[in-house]
Amino acid sequence: MDNEEVAKLTKALVEFGLVEKHSYGLPDQAGREPRMMLWSHPGNDVTGMVPRCEKVVTTCEKLTGGDELYHYHTKIMMKDPKKGGSFEWHQDYGYWYKNGCLAPDLISMFLAIDPCVKENGGLQVLVGSHRLGRIDHSFVEGQQGADKERVEWIKSRCEHLYINLQPGDALLFHCNLLHCSGPNDSEQRRWAFNCSFNKKNNDPVIDHHHPRYTKLDKVPNSAIKECNNFTDFTGKEFLDPATDKTVKAGTKAWEEKKE
Secondary structure, X not given: OOHHHHHHHHHHHHOOOHHHHHOEEOOOOOOOOOEEEEEOOOOXXXXXXXXXXXXXXXXXXXXXXXXXXXEEEEEEEEEOOOOOOOEEEEOHHHHHHHHOOOOOOEEEXXXXXXOEOHHHOOXXXXXXXXXXXXOOEEEEOOEEXXXXXHHHHHHOOOOEEEEOEOOOOEEEEEOOOXXXXXXXXXXXXXXXXXXXXXXXXXXXXXXXXXXXXXXXXXXXXXXXXXXXXXXXXXXXXXXXXXXXXXXXXXXXXXXXXXO
16 A cells, blocks of 8 residues: 555544544453454445455455455554553464354455554564464463464474564465564554455354455455545444454453443
């Protein structure tokens, strides 16, 4: 994404109360909390144009073999300066396996809104780890974490890479890729926009807190700049973390926001 697109996306998130209203914390094992906000359907506002635009959806479809994809969810991952917590080593499929997705046929795009670098808790990956299959996951405080012993074994075989991204840069990755991110001990905010897609033919076999197959209406790449809807979030279905059995979030803070 270019600077104009990132600026519009940031405006949509910051100026109209979305983050303040819908974000919640996910405690890490050090007792700190990264924050997150998640919704099920793209909608027709500026934030919805990103996971609907051709350059995102078509690229993801090519990388996953050409089959039709649908929007599984979008989330904003936030680490506040000096206090934002870590995301533990995990595979996205460690969560989604528990949601009834029978095959690891999902892909995510991690898009930097702010600089996402080592110093402010940027993304880390174990290169090639997606080829090793699903690893057992269990709760690590409020998050799902991959089996620690197995992660250490995999570190001995796979390169541990820090991904440095500038605003507008994106990384696309398979749902079995082991990844994590450290705490934000810097003075700089670290926000990222992460949208995930599932194959139509991998429709989950159970109802859960993310959507089953819903046709995704693609839009041209120009739609991000052309969209001026910053306030109508109809149909997005923001997640109440109390309904998500794969995390243990700060539900008290969520309930206070709703009152």
